[in-house]
Amino acid sequence: QSALTQPASVSGSPGQSITISCTGTSTDIGSYNYVSWYQQHPGKAPKLIIYDVNNRPSGVSSRFSGSKSGNTASLTISGLQAEDEADYYCNSFVTNTKLFGGGTKVTVL
Amino acid sequence: QVQLQESGPGPVKPSEALALTCIVSNYSITNGVYWGWIRQPPGKGLEWIGSVDRGGFSYYNPSLKSRVTLSIDTSRNQFSLRLTSVTAADTAVYYCASDQGPTSPFDYWGPGTLVTVSS
Numbered sequence: 175q176s177a178l179t180q181p182a183s184v185s186g187s188p189g190q191s192i193t194i195s196c197t198g199t200s201t202d203i204g205s206y207n208y209v210s211w212y213q214q215h216p217g218k219a220p221k222l223i224i225y226d227v228n229n230r231p232s233g234v235s236s237r238f239s240g241s242k243s244g245n246t247a248s249l250t251i252s253g254l255q256a257e258d259e260a261d262y263y264c265n266s267f268v269t270n271t272k273l274f275g276g277g278t279k280v281t282v283l
Numbered sequence: 284q285v286q287l288q289e290s291g292p293g294p295v296k297p298s299e300a301l302a303l304t305c306i307v308s309n310y311s312i313t314n315g316v317y318w319g320w321i322r323q324p325p326g327k328g329l330e331w332i333g334s335v336d337r338g339g340f341s342y343y344n345p346s347l348k349s350r351v352t353l354s355i356d357t358s359r360n361q362f363s364l365r366l367t368s369v370t371a372a373d374t375a376v377y378y379c380a381s382d383q384g385p386t387s388p389f390d391y392w393g394p395g396t397l398v399t400v401s402s
Binding site: 219221274275 | 319328330334342345378386388389390392393394395
């Protein structure tokens with residue numbers, strides 16, 4: 175399978191909201207509600223921030239939210255903060271495999 | 284809290300096999316979750332390699348399946364990855380992680396270890 179498609183970069187000013195898209199196909203994102211999102215700061219391991227499309231693990235800020243429409247999942251970061259500057263990856267279940275997106279670099283202006 | 288730590292022998296030569304171990308702490312590896320491997324080439328994105336459960340059942344990324352073997356050692360509370368016939372394209376940071384199954388996210392991650400394939 176091909177990787178899920180994410181924009182290479184998204185930027186925003188502090189306090190703004192940004193949305194990162196993750197586009198798949200009818201056989202992955204379109205078929206299952208098993209989309210997760212990870213935040214990765216430079217030199218660090220990824221951190222789970224959203225699972226099952228729109229659920230946040232304990233301890234993750236409510237400024238992060240997820241959604242899905244058709245074959246596209248989205249991650250929205252509200253009230254953008256300097257600490258949100260990182261790479262973000264989506265992931266989807268696909269028939270006993272797990273497919274990652276190519277990653278999106280978020281820059282806080 | 285579950286803690287994971289990757290360990291490996293260091294640089295690997297092309298055509299040889301890469302072997303990594305992930306030591307699990309503060310949690311029994313037999314407690315019904317899956318244990319997986321993900322890699323990230325320098326400057327690139329994440330790629331899931333495969334996952335194994337406590338009984339040794341594994342599922343793999345189809346693109347790597349022919350070269351990957353995952354195993355689990357319950358007596359040492361650790362699990363392992365073996366990737367054969369490596370090339371420079373296998374140079375990456377390798378992460379071990381835990382998940383609850385094929386449809387579940389990776390909730391705990393190790394810090395990662397860089398494996399370089401070079402002659």
